[in-house]
Amino acid sequence: MRAAVDAPVILEGRGLTMRFGGLVAMAEVDFTLRKGEILGIIGPNGAGKSTLLNIVTGLYRPSSGEVRLEGERINGLPAHRIVAKGIARTFQSSRLFGDLSVLDNVVIGRHVHMRCGLLDAILRRGRAEAELREAARRAAELLEAVSRTLYAQRHRPAAELPQADRRRLEIARALASEPKVLLLDEPSSGMDDADTDALMADIRAIRAARPELALMIIEHDMRLVASLPNRVLVLDYGQKLADGLYEEVRLIPRVQEAYLGRKAAQHARP
Ligand SMILES: Nc1ncnc2c1ncn2[C@@H]1O[C@H](COP(=O)(O)OP(=O)(O)OP(=O)(O)O)[C@@H](O)[C@H]1O
Numbered sequence: 001m002r003a004a005v006d007a008p009v010i011l012e013g014r015g016l017t018m019r020f021g022g023l024v025a026m027a028e029v030d031f032t033l034r035k036g037e038i039l040g041i042i043g044p045n046g047a048g049k050s051t052l053l054n055i056v057t058g059l060y061r062p063s064s065g066e067v068r069l070e071g072e073r074i075n076g077l078p079a080h081r082i083v084a085k086g087i088a089r090t091f092q093s094s095r096l097f098g099d100l101s102v103l104d105n106v107v108i109g110r111h112v113h114m115r116c117g118l119l120d121a122i123l124r125r126g127r128a129e130a131e132l133r134e135a136a137r138r139a140a141e142l143l144e145a146v147s148r149t150l151y152a153q154r155h156r157p158a159a160e161l162p163q164a165d166r167r168r169l170e171i172a173r174a175l176a177s178e179p180k181v182l183l184l185d186e187p188s189s190g191m192d193d194a195d196t197d198a199l200m201a202d203i204r205a206i207r208a209a210r211p212e213l214a215l216m217i218i219e220h221d222m223r224l225v226a227s228l229p230n231r232v233l234v235l236d237y238g239q240k241l242a243d244g245l246y247e248e249v250r251l252i253p254r255v256q257e258a259y260l261g262r263k264a265a266q267h268a269r270p
């Protein structure tokens, strides 16, 4: 599943720098993402991986640099406008509405395409109701396509789902906004090998059904990094150490020392 190297660039970052007081969490990072490409982002704890996603999605305003989606500058726009333009994400820690049903969590993901606001819902119930019914229908369709298990549980409160299904639900909710770019922040964290394998298969299926969708996946799980992305970007202390095919970048001494070495040392700890 290799994206054509000449596919058009859909998302790019140039000179991205993010300072928090005296801390430089990201320094002059450039990246490009092409249509249909899967870009893995790896690096040790605190490397700046989530910061990069937070900049791209408008949660953080970079101290300098710019982000362009299909050539249009998007940094500085509020986060909801960026979602509406076609960038969706999941978070490192769950942001599901645990009391709401699985289905309603996906309906919420569609809200960027719904015209009725709260006031509409109150004043023009007819139109709002029809729109909500349509959103629920589309959400159910999406759930069924993403995971039959989730679909079967669509009326259960999200909090009752096992962890792996909650992760799938977050991905389904992000897809409900019909994104061009999907960003996943450590989707397999806290999962065992079997759940991780099942999740990888689901991500592959999601991509196969949407060949144009571009993905950025932050990952700690090296198996996922080795098997899923077309290309990886390695960060360390907010700097870009390398960008290329996993088989190539893993051989670069600086990368081995900074990431693989430290990771291996962590794993070797009793
Ligand atoms: N809102 C913030 N305010 C202050 N410092 C922050 C903020 N967000 C991130 N940082 C700091 O920026 C650095 C990069 O953090 P970031 O969360 O991007 O790392 P990460 O690569 O995602 O790490 P992890 O693997 O632990 O998730 C860290 O030193 C972190 O403490």
Ligand SMILES: [Mg+2]
Pocket (backbone or CB within 6 Å): 049, 050, 051, 092
């Ligand atoms: Mg992070």
